Amino acid sequence: xxxxKVWLVFVSVFLITGVxxxxxxxxxxxxxxxxxxxxGPNEPQTLAMKKFAEVxxxxxxxxIVVKVFHxxxxxxxxxxxxxxxxGSLEMTSDASAAWFAELCDYPEIxxxxxxxxxxxLDHLYRVLTGPIGQKYWNTLAKKSNLxxxxxWYLGTxxxxxxxxxxxxxxxxxxxxxxxxxxxTSFWLDVGRALGAEPTPLGFGEVYMALKTGTVEGQDNxxxxxxxxxxxxxTHYIVLTDHMIGYITPVINEKLWxxxxxxxxxxIKKAIQVARFYQNERVLEQEATLLGKFVKDYGMEIxxxxxxxxxxxxxxxxxxxxxxxxxxxxxxxxxQSSE
Numbered sequence: 574x575x576x577x578k579v580w581l582v583f584v585s586v587f588l589i590t591g592v593x594x595x596x597x598x599x600x601x602x603x604x605x606x607x608x609x610x611x612x613g614p615n616e617p618q619t620l621a622m623k624k625f626a627e628v629x630x631x632x633x634x635x636x637i638v639v640k641v642f643h644x645x646x647x648x649x650x651x652x653x654x655x656x657x658x659x660g661s662l663e664m665t666s667d668a669s670a671a672w673f674a675e676l677c678d679y680p681e682i683x684x685x686x687x688x689x690x691x692x693x694l695d696h697l698y699r700v701l702t703g704p705i706g707q708k709y710w711n712t713l714a715k716k717s718n719l720x721x722x723x724x725w726y727l728g729t730x731x732x733x734x735x736x737x738x739x740x741x742x743x744x745x746x747x748x749x750x751x752x753x754x755x756x757t758s759f760w761l762d763v764g765r766a767l768g769a770e771p772t773p774l775g776f777g778e779v780y781m782a783l784k785t786g787t788v789e790g791q792d793n794x795x796x797x798x799x800x801x802x803x804x805x806x807t808h809y810i811v812l813t814d815h816m817i818g819y820i821t822p823v824i825n826e827k828l829w830x831x832x833x834x835x836x837x838x839x840i841k842k843a844i845q846v847a848r849f850y851q852n853e854r855v856l857e858q859e860a861t862l863l864g865k866f867v868k869d870y871g872m873e874i875x876x877x878x879x880x881x882x883x884x885x886x887x888x889x890x891x892x893x894x895x896x897x898x899x900x901x902x903x904x905x906x907x908q909s910s911e
Contacts, residue, residue, distance in 0.1 A: 604832065605638045606663040606824070609647040611776060616800045617858070618666055618820065619643045621725060621851035625822075629843035637836060639664075649775065650755075651676065657825050658718050666725070666822045670709075675757040677717035682709050683759050684899040688766050688815040688886040690907050694726060697817050700907055720829045723844045726852040727818035728794020728859060732767070732811035732877075733803055738789040741811050742877045744768030744885040753779055753791040766889035767792075767815060767882060776801075783807055794818050795866075796858040804870045810863065811875045813882050822847075 608626065612618040619641065626639035648656055654672055656662035674683030684690065685706070691697040700706055701724045710721040734741060738750050747768040754760040756773035764771025772788050782788045784806040791803060792815070798804055822844060829837065866872040890904050 601636055601833075603636050603638060604836065605640065607640050607642060607647060608664040608666065608822075609642045609645075609653045609662060610666045611645040611650055611653075612643055612666075613800055614643045616643075617796060617851050617854035618725070618727070620854065621847040622666055622822075624850045625843050625847035628846045629839050632839040632843060633836060637839060645777075649777075654719075654823070657823055660718070660825050660827060662825075663828060664822065664824045666820050668719070668721075668821045668823045669819060670821075671755075671757060671759040673713055673717065673719070674759055677713060677719065679713060679716050680898045681900060681903075682713060684895075684903045684907060685709060686759070686816070686819075687890060687904065688763060689883050690904060691817050692908070694817055696910075697819065698724065700910060701819070705907065705910065714826045718826045719823045720826045721821045721823055722840065723822055723848050725820050725822065725848050726855050727820050728796050728855050729814050730792045730794055730816040730818050731798075732790060732792050732809070732813050732815075733798050733807050734790035734809040734811065735783060735786070735806070736808035737786060738809065740809065740873075740875060742875060743881040750790055751788045753782060753788040762889070763792075763816070766886045767813070768885055779803065780806060792816075794855070794859070795862045796855055799858070799862055799865070804866055804872060807872070809873050809875055810866060811877050813877055813879060815882060815886070 608622050610618055610622060622639075622641045622643075626641055629637045629639060645653075647653060647662060650667040650672065653662060653665040654668050654676055657665050658677070670682045670685035674680050685701065691700065706724075714720050732741060732747075732752075734750070739746070741747055741750070744767060748770075750769050751772045752764045752767070752769035753774045754764045754771040756775065761771040761773060769790070774782055774788060779788070779791055780802060783791065783803060790807070793801070793803070795810070798807075798810070824840075832840075863874055867874060895904065896902065
């Protein structure tokens with residue numbers, strides 16, 4: 574009889590504890606995160622954001638709801654990033670070191686996104702996810718209220734030129750060519766480092782500018798050239814491999830710090846799943862698009878003197894002003910890091 578009473582007490586305690594646990598879970602705050610990008614609905618970047626939304630929703634039991642907005646629905650690259658800094662938008666994937674240098678009063682970080690600073694994709698990840706990158710990201714969070722969550726491969730940037738520009742094999746061939754660049758001092762320097770005449774222009778204006786001859790070329794990863802249909806209004810792909818493009822999904826730092834630790838773990842896990850989802854699609858596209866450009870669009874693929882472009886960039890970025898901005902020898906230090 575005594576055993577039966579003990580068992581009833583045990584069951585009662587178990588049930589009460591379970592009810593309280595369920596009540597506690599149900600009372601946990603639900604976070605709704607708006608995640609913005611200028612990428613189109615079918616681009617790897619947008620698809621990866623949707624994968625992140627799916628995974629983090631499952632991990633959190635529906636307590637983290639991510640709403641993806643593509644095609645700049647909540648602002649262009651600059652506006653979206655500024656809104657995350659201010660806290661009027663939760664997340665954007667349209668961010669990278671060049672934008673941080675320009676908008677966050679942090680010019681030193683610009684060295685992380687310069688021509689030929691990384692030897693290959695593996696080297697980029699070792700730098701940006703290792704001690705060097707983490708130091709920059711932590712400083713960025715303090716200065717700008719932006720928390721970098723991960724690094725996603727966007728593709729290797731190549732030159733993409735109109736027939737009017739002609740064949741380009743070395744930096745001297747770019748002299749006088751109006752090469753579209755994002756309207757920041759950093760990106761304009763990239764154009765100069767390659768030997769071109771950089772022309773600032775918003776991404777949404779590039780297609781028509783190429784078609785009308787306002788600019789004679791642009792540089793982007795091959796998947797972007799295809800998704801933005803630049804292949805319809807250009808003739809040459811020049812495989813300079815001058816920059817390994819990446820984006821850094823960011824979240825408002827105050828929001829990030831206010832979240833329960835387990836939610837931050839869920840977000841980190843989900844964002845890594847999305848990274849591999851994105852990277853696989855970009856790498857696959859890069860492997861197949863050159864043939865498609867030739868077959869379907871009649872484009873010409875040019876193998877340039879890559880060493881000459883690397884030397885041009887090295888000479889350009891050896892100017893004293895860059896050592897003053899980035900720190901003495903930082904460009905070379907990152908290039909030679911393991």
